Amino acid sequence: xxxLDFALTGAEAVADAAAPTLAFQLRITNxxxxxxxxxxLRCQLRIESPKRxxxxxxxxxxVDLFGETSRWGQTLRSLLWTNTDMxxxxxxxxxxxxLPVTCTYDFNIAVAKYFxxxxxxxAPLLFLFSGTVFHANDEGALQIAQxxxxxxxxxxxxxxxxxxxxxxYYPNTAWLCLRKDVFDRLHDHKMRHGIxxxxxxxxxxxx
Numbered sequence: 001x002x003x004l005d006f007a008l009t010g011a012e013a014v015a016d017a018a019a020p021t022l023a024f025q026l027r028i029t030n031x032x033x034x035x036x037x038x039x040x041l042r043c044q045l046r047i048e049s050p051k052r053x054x055x056x057x058x059x060x061x062x063v064d065l066f067g068e069t070s071r072w073g074q075t076l077r078s079l080l081w082t083n084t085d086m087x088x089x090x091x092x093x094x095x096x097x098x099l100p101v102t103c104t105y106d107f108n109i110a111v112a113k114y115f116x117x118x119x120x121x122x123a124p125l126l127f128l129f130s131g132t133v134f135h136a137n138d139e140g141a142l143q144i145a146q147x148x149x150x151x152x153x154x155x156x157x158x159x160x161x162x163x164x165x166x167x168x169y170y171p172n173t174a175w176l177c178l179r180k181d182v183f184d185r186l187h188d189h190k191m192r193h194g195i196x197x198x199x200x201x202x203x204x205x206x207x
Contacts, residue, residue: 002133002145003031004039008125008155009096013165020105020169022161023098024127030093037134037142039088044128045081045101047114048154051124061117063191065110078126081111085131105166105175107187107198112175115162122156129153 010025030036054062059069066075081101088097105112115123129151137143174183190201 002034002036002135004133004147004151005029005031006127006129006151006153008127008153011155011157011161013161013168014100015168017100017102020103020165022101022103022157022165024101024155025096026099027094027096028088028091030091034135034137034143035090035092036088037090037136039131039133039147040085041088041099041129041131041147042083042085043099043130044083046126046128047079047081047111048124048126049079049114050076052121055119058117058119060191061187062114065113065117079110079114081125103162103165105170107175115159115166116174118159120159122158123162125155125157127153127155 005028007027007029008024009027011022012025014021014023028039049066065079066072066077084099084101086097086099088095103111107113107116128149129147130149131147133145133147135143135145172180174180178186186198186201186205189195189205190198193201193204195201195204
């Protein structure tokens with residue numbers, strides 16, 4: 001039965017995708033002697049928020065997600081980023097593939113809020129793998145095996161990769177198509193007054 005190990009070796013923005021997309025370089029190692037025909041790979045990607053230190057300005061911008069820092073012992077938690085899947089082609093021992101993850105700049109989504117709040121450093125990520133492996137046995141007959149959810153690996157994504165990607169797709173703007181400095185002022189106004197939605201924040205400053 002195939003015994004697959006997974007490791008993340010890097011990440012980069014895809015420059016010509018229809019939407020902002022990160023390509024994570026994934027190395028899959030087959031520790032068995034059975035050739036792999038292909039793999040239907042499923043991946044859950046999580047942000048391990050408690051596994052990072054936050055500057056004072058970053059903490060202030062994360063109040064929307066985790067509340068006041070005095071409560072972070074109870075509220076600072078892991079965030080689900082996305083679930084994705086892909087098909088991996090045939091290989092014998094080791095293969096390197098690009099795992100694409102489509103990203104959003106919608107600030108109603110927790111992941112966008114989180115990355116925008118960070119000034120630099122790295123974001124701690126956890127990849128959880130499952131799926132189906134199609135392989136040949138010693139007689140060459142096609143076999144099917146499952147990848148257990150216990151297969152996982154950690155990766156620290158440089159924040160600059162996210163920010164450079166969003167600057168590429170939405171130069172000097174946010175999802176609301178405002179100049180970035182105006183968006184930051186609106187965000188501070190929303191936080192200071194405890195306004196729950198962007199629409200209400202705009203309404204509060206309109207005549």
